[in-house]
Amino acid sequence: MKHTFWLAFAFLLAKPIIAQEKVEEIIHHTIEELSENSEAELDYEELYDLLYALYENPINLNSATRQELKQIPFLNDILIEQLILHRDKNGQFLSIFELKDISSFTPTLIQNMQPFVSVEPIKKDNFKISKALSYGRHDIFMRYSRIIEEKEGYSSIGD
Numbered sequence: 001m002k003h004t005f006w007l008a009f010a011f012l013l014a015k016p017i018i019a020q021e022k023v024e025e026i027i028h029h030t031i032e033e034l035s036e037n038s039e040a041e042l043d044y045e046e047l048y049d050l051l052y053a054l055y056e057n058p059i060n061l062n063s064a065t066r067q068e069l070k071q072i073p074f075l076n077d078i079l080i081e082q083l084i085l086h087r088d089k090n091g092q093f094l095s096i097f098e099l100k101d102i103s104s105f106t107p108t109l110i111q112n113m114q115p116f117v118s119v120e121p122i123k124k125d126n127f128k129i130s131k132a133l134s135y136g137r138h139d140i141f142m143r144y145s146r147i148i149e150e151k152e153g154y155s156s157i158g159d
Contacts, residue, residue: 096114
């Protein structure tokens, strides 16, 4: 009985670790894909943070604006325009795989986008502060930098 309890306890602790490894594996694979296909210099730390945020809060393709879609690193302006035109012409997406109907969206692109986007019906906004406080994520991100040494160009010039 005692061994069963400890075994169950160890299994419950290991499950979030396995899930976290899966998320990191998806993000690392995505970064590799992007770096192979991109000639531009990429800031990997910023890209990792962006992809992790998109994984945690996927963008709904049915309600996303042009600015929100620009956050997805796979999409360029032409793909965004085609996606919005298709959505306006045919109505809301029922599945992410409807993107195959758009000529520029390849199966590989759709597969790479899948963890970072969602397709949900548009709901009326019934925002309540009580729900935001009880169910929301309470994260604060801060960044601080300081130059320790005085740069030579800013030092006072002697007489």
